[in-house]
Structure formats: C-alpha cells, structure tokens
Amino acid sequence: MIHARALTRTFKVKKERVEAVRGLDLDVEAGQLTAFLGPNGAGKSTTLRILTTLLPPTSGTATVAGHDVATEPAAVRARIGYVGQRSSAGEEFRVRDELVTQGRCYGLRPREAAARADELLDLLDLAPLAKRTPGTLSGGQRRRLDLAIGLVHRPDLLFLDEPSTGLDPKSRAEIWQHILRLREAYGTTLFLTTHYLEEADTMAERVVIIDNGRVIADGTPEQLKNDLAGDLVTLTTGTADDAARAAAAVGGTAEGTTVRLRVPNAAAAMPECLRTLDAKLVEVVTAETTRPTLDDVFLALTGRSLADDDIPA
Amino acid sequence: MTTFLRDTATVFSREVRPALRNPVALVFEMGQPLLFLFLFGALLDGAVGSSWQWFVPGILVMMCLTGPMSSGYSLLVELIGGSMERLMVTPLSRTAMLVGRALKALVLLLVQAVLIILMAIPLGFELHAAGVLAGLAQLVVFGVGLGAFSFVLALRSAPGGTLFYVVSQSILFPLLLLSGVLLPLESAPAWLRAIGQVNPVTYVVDAQRALFAGDLADPSVVYGTASACLIAAAGLALGVRAMRKGLIRG
Numbered sequence: 300m301i302h303a304r305a306l307t308r309t310f311k312v313k314k315e316r317v318e319a320v321r322g323l324d325l326d327v328e329a330g331q332l333t334a335f336l337g338p339n340g341a342g343k344s345t346t347l348r349i350l351t352t353l354l355p356p357t358s359g360t361a362t363v364a365g366h367d368v369a370t371e372p373a374a375v376r377a378r379i380g381y382v383g384q385r386s387s388a389g390e391e392f393r394v395r396d397e398l399v400t401q402g403r404c405y406g407l408r409p410r411e412a413a414a415r416a417d418e419l420l421d422l423l424d425l426a427p428l429a430k431r432t433p434g435t436l437s438g439g440q441r442r443r444l445d446l447a448i449g450l451v452h453r454p455d456l457l458f459l460d461e462p463s464t465g466l467d468p469k470s471r472a473e474i475w476q477h478i479l480r481l482r483e484a485y486g487t488t489l490f491l492t493t494h495y496l497e498e499a500d501t502m503a504e505r506v507v508i509i510d511n512g513r514v515i516a517d518g519t520p521e522q523l524k525n526d527l528a529g530d531l532v533t534l535t536t537g538t539a540d541d542a543a544r545a546a547a548a549v550g551g552t553a554e555g556t557t558v559r560l561r562v563p564n565a566a567a568a569m570p571e572c573l574r575t576l577d578a579k580l581v582e583v584v585t586a587e588t589t590r591p592t593l594d595d596v597f598l599a600l601t602g603r604s605l606a607d608d609d610i611p612a
Numbered sequence: 613m614t615t616f617l618r619d620t621a622t623v624f625s626r627e628v629r630p631a632l633r634n635p636v637a638l639v640f641e642m643g644q645p646l647l648f649l650f651l652f653g654a655l656l657d658g659a660v661g662s663s664w665q666w667f668v669p670g671i672l673v674m675m676c677l678t679g680p681m682s683s684g685y686s687l688l689v690e691l692i693g694g695s696m697e698r699l700m701v702t703p704l705s706r707t708a709m710l711v712g713r714a715l716k717a718l719v720l721l722l723v724q725a726v727l728i729i730l731m732a733i734p735l736g737f738e739l740h741a742a743g744v745l746a747g748l749a750q751l752v753v754f755g756v757g758l759g760a761f762s763f764v765l766a767l768r769s770a771p772g773g774t775l776f777y778v779v780s781q782s783i784l785f786p787l788l789l790l791s792g793v794l795l796p797l798e799s800a801p802a803w804l805r806a807i808g809q810v811n812p813v814t815y816v817v818d819a820q821r822a823l824f825a826g827d828l829a830d831p832s833v834v835y836g837t838a839s840a841c842l843i844a845a846a847g848l849a850l851g852v853r854a855m856r857k858g859l860i861r862g
Contacts, residue, residue, distance in 0.1 A: 351701050373703050381701040385694030391630045391686070397695075448698060523708035568665070603861040 300488045301327035301350060306359035307512075308345050319345040321512035325579050327505075330377070332482060332489045332505035336496065338605055342461065342512040344384075345494050350490075351381045351458055357467040362407025364456050377405065377583070380454035383491065384461045386447040388433040394444055395420060397428040398451060412451075419447040423477060444456060457481075459491035463498065471495075496593040496605060507575060508597060516601050520593060528591035528599045530565035532572065534558045535585045545581045556584075565589075619705040623712025631720065641722050645671045649728065652794055653735070664737040669820035670793040672751060673813065676785060677788055679724070679731035680755045684762025691770035701826050704856055706782055716757040721755050740826030746833075747823035754816055754840040760847030764854045791817045815839035838858075 303325040310317045320342040327333050337343045349364050352372040361368045364378035395416050400413030418466045420426040423443045433441055442462065449457055462478065463471040479502070481487055483499040493499050499506055500520045508516040509525075516523055532539045536542045536556050546553035549572050553561030562568040565588035576583055631638055653667045675790060684792035686712075690696040701707060734741060762780070788794075790804070791813035797805055807815045817834020827833070 353697065353700060376701055378702045380699070381698065383694045383697050383701075385697070387694050387698040389626075389690055389695040392626065393629075393633075396626070396629055400626040401698075401702065402623060402697065403625075404619075404704040406618070406703070445694075446700075452624065 300329045300331075301325060301361070301363050301490065303361040304348070304359055306346070306349060307357045307359055308342075309357045310353065313557075319357075320349070320513055323509070323512065325507065325513060325514060327488065327490060329488050330486050331505055332504045333491070333502050333507060334499035335490065335492045335507050335509065336499055336597070336605065338603070341509045343509055345512075347458060347460055347490075347492060347525060351379060352376055361559065361603075365596065377452075380449040380452065380457040382445045382449040382457070382459045382462055384464070386433060386441050386503060387448045388441070390434055391433065393430050393432055394425060394436075397433075397444075398447060401448050401451040415451055419450060422450075423447045425518060437470070438466050439473060441561035442470065442474050443477065446474065450481070451484065456490065457489040459489065461492055461494060464494055464537075471498075500593050506593060508600070510597075510601055516596060523593065523596045524591040525563060528595035529561040529563050530568075530591060531589040531595070532560050532562055532565050532569065533585075533587045533589065534572075534576075534583050537582050537584055541581050543577060545583070546577055548575055548579050548581065551585075561591075614670070616705050616708055619708035620712045620715070622704065623708055624715050627713055627716035631716075638720070639727070642727065645724075645728065646731075648674070648794065649732070655852055657726065664732050664735050665825055666796075666821060668728060668732045668737055668758050669747060669824040670817055671728060672747070673754075673791070673817050673820055674696045674750050674788060674793050675724055675728075676721060677753050677758060677784060677813070679721045680714070680717045681757035681784060682764040683713055683759055685776065685780075687713060687763055688766035688769055688776050689772055692765060692773055710760075710763050710851065710855065714756065714763070715760050718755050721751065725751065730750070733842070740824065743823040743826040743828055746828060747820050748838055750816070750819060750823065752841050753837075753844050756839065757843035757845070757847035760844070760851035764850045768856045787811060787813050793817055812839045812843055827857065 303323055304402045306325075307318065307322055308320040308321040311317055315590050320574065323342070323346060324347075334342055335346070345354065349356050349368060350361055350502060351370065352363075352368050355369050359463060363375045366374035366378070372479070388394065392400070398416035399409075399412045400420055402415050403409070407415060417426075420429055425440070425443055428436060428440060428444075433444065436444065446462070449459075459478070463474050466474065475498070482489060491503075502511050504519060506518065506520050507514055508518070508522055518526070519549055519551050532551070534545060534551075534557070536558065539553070539556055540585060542553040545558045546560075548559070549560055551558045560572075562572075569588060572584060573586065594605050597603070649667055649671045652665045655663075656822050660713055687696070696709075700706070729737065729739070729744065765776050771781075788796075789810045790807050792808060793813075797808045798813070800808070815832070815835045817836075818832040819830075819834075820829035821840075822828075822832045822836075
C-alpha cells in the first residue's frame, strides 16, 4: 500500500538547508495498522505530507495506493483519505454541508453526496449535529467530524495525523472505537502518528520509529520491546552498600537502596538473579519486574526519551 | 475541462451556501459602505453637484476593494486552519479552489452593488441603465484583479498571517483615501493630487463616476478600463504563478 525508497526532503529556512527527511525507506502492506512515532522535528509530519501529496519529495520515490506521489498525485488523492492534525471542517460551514462538499470533491453527484453524508452522520453519531457549525462542537465531536470527512469516499488507505491529541480520555476511547470498527468492517489500511505511546502499543500491529529523518526501528510493539529494550527488574535492599554489591553481582545500576537491570525475559531471569544474590549474602527486600514501554525502546535507541517531548497543541 | 467546471461549481456552492443560509448577514456586511453613503452623501449634498450621483460609484469601488480583499482573508483563515489542507488532499482542482472562491466574491459584490443602487434611487440617484451596466462590468474586471491579489497575499502569508494584515491594512486605506472615493481630489493640494494621479484606483473611480452619469464616451472611461484591466492582468499573472508554485507551504 505504501512503498517509499530513499525519500528525502530539504527545506530552506533563512538560507540554511534543513534536511527534514533523509533517506527514508518504508513498506506498508494492505490492511495493516501502522503507528508512526518520533519526537517533534523527527520528520514525521514531513513524511506524512509527502505520502499524502501535499509536499513533493526532494529526491527518492514513494508509491502510495499503487501510484507515484510525485508523478500521479491525482490518482493517489482519489484513493487515500487524510485526517490532518488540525480541524478539517471550515468554520463558516455546517457539518452536513462540509460532508456533502467533500463527496462532491471526489466526483459524487449531488444526490449521492447527500446520501453518503447522511450515512456518515449516522455512522459517527453526528446526526443531531448536522446543522451546527464546527465552532459549536466539542473537541471529540470535531474529531469525529474530521474522521467522517476523511471517510466520505471509502478510501482503502487512511492517514491520521495525531487523531486523538488534545482529547479527553472518553473522547479518545470513542475515536479509537470508531477507527477500529472501521477497520474491522472495511479492512482499511491505517497509517497514523500519535504522541500517546501506550496508544501505539495497544492499538498498532506495527510501530515505525523515526528520528532525524530516518527510520530507526520497525516491528510489532512486542518485537521492539523484547529486542531493543527488555524487561526491567527492580530490586530494593536494606542498605545502600548491599545495593552497590548487588548491582555489581547481577550487572545492574544502583541508586540508593534500589538496583535496576534490563533483561530479555524477567520471569525467567528473576529466580537466577535472586539465587546469585543469596549466594553473595545480599538481602533483597523487594523484587519487581516491569514490561518495557515504547518509550524505553526509544530511550535504548537514542539515549533520549520521547516523553520529554512537548505535545504540540 | 468538465471536471474543472464541476470542481468550480463545487467550490462556488460551498462558498455561497453560508450566505444563502443567512441572507441578513449580507446586508449587515454592507453596513460600513451604507453608513458612508448616507452620512457623506448627506454631508456633501450640493458640494459636488448631486452627491448621490457622485457618491454611489465611489462607494461601489470601495466595496470592490473590501469585498474581494476579504475573500483573501477567508482563504487565509482556511489555510491557517486545517480545511484547506483537507481539500488539497482530495482530487479537487487547485485552480477551481481559487476560481470558485473568486466567483462567489464577485456574485456577492454584484448583489450588493445592485442593492446600493436600488436604495439610492429614492434619494435622487438618477439611473442611466447603459452606463450602470458598463460600470458594473468594469467593477467585475477590477474585482477579479483585486481578488487575485488578495489570494496571492493570503497564500504568501500562510501559515502565520501577519503579512496579510500588515499589507492589507497599510495599502488598502491609502489606496482608498487617495483615490477620491470619499472626498473630491479636485480641491486637494497639488502634492495630494499628484499622488492621486499615480493611484490606479483613482482612474477606476473617475471612470465609474462618468459611467454612472451616463457619459460612456468620456475619456476617463478609457483610462479607468485600462487601469482595471491592468490590475486584473497583473493579479491573474501573479495568481497563476503562485498556483504553479503549489498551494502548499514549505
């Protein structure tokens, strides 16, 4: 569905060349739900803009839904849907009118566009809001409207840029419910960016992490966490001295009376670890294991935390 | 071509629908020109011959400067918000996006112009049908140019928008005041008249006044039409260039 090869994009900012995307390769198969992660300025949005034909690549090629984004943008546009970071509906226009307009943009006849608009209003629980303007909607309602607009032409591939950012937990859950239902019903390929790592972890089948304009990790959330981060074992001891000795014995780091170490499989490593410490006469007070997060993966890869990043408004 | 026409119709009907849903707003938007018309018109009655005959064309030019310019503003708002981006990911023609918008601004302008003329008739405005029609046609040409300029300005100003406000505020008012729309430049000091002479709007205003008085053969009509056509040509040329560069930021 998406095939990008050696994609680059440079900008000129105040006479300086900024390489936003530098040699990105990406393949996404039909039907996949892929989460695209990375810190601000990593090239996420630029990549998304290239793939959705909003921005021509400086070099490299990208084929999206079977067509080249640079040479056949119209064919790509007809096949993809896009829900941007900002609100899709114009402020002056009524909810239903915008849905009808969107259908007309894809060449539907007025009657077809109207029927499709009503269908989507029902599908996304927007029917009571049909005559309102976007300014009078709640954040969650606006996002549902954005989703409805992106679905008018039943795209095979839908790009979602931060679909749940800025929403309250209930609205986030609702949006996800709609996204997943859509996928189940139509097998739509979904490619999304998100700032919520736990969302990517639980919802996505595949996670692609980008940093400095390049893909630095790619796999299922489980693979990435197992291969790149590993489980965290946290032990506490009675004294700081014991902690230091324990750290030396099992290969971890000590901080006060706490010892931390990363292992591929904590459940298997724990008994061995405790036996070793027992033999060294270190008294372990508590022992705990934690599964890694995607943030741990990013930390392991770059030495930086994704969570430190400011969430854009 | 047929898809282009369909796309233009799509954009036009999207743009025009809010106005149709709320026609009262159309009259409120005319508040400022109407106020100017009635206050200045009453004030200047006698000073410039029949003040309505003199004032109505001036007010129409003024609306032409504010109307199409505000269509650039609405484009800017959509560029800053996400709705323009969303439309650009659809197969909708880029050119149709601007043409449809411009058409809406022109239709609105014509409706408002006709309303102003109808309101002025009972006050003593003398209707010269042929002159008025020619005048409105000239206004449309002028409006196309101004609309194109405002679109270019909006495209250049996105995503910040500051440029748009600075340019439209610092250019629009001097252009308006130095064109003799509100007060006759004939009695102005020489330096002010000299500035008026290089202001293209002055020629359009003079031509409008001649046309609305029924003097279709007045030489000012030629100058005014030439000025309107030049503005339209320059605006469209810049507009096409901005379109080619892509309606895209970055």
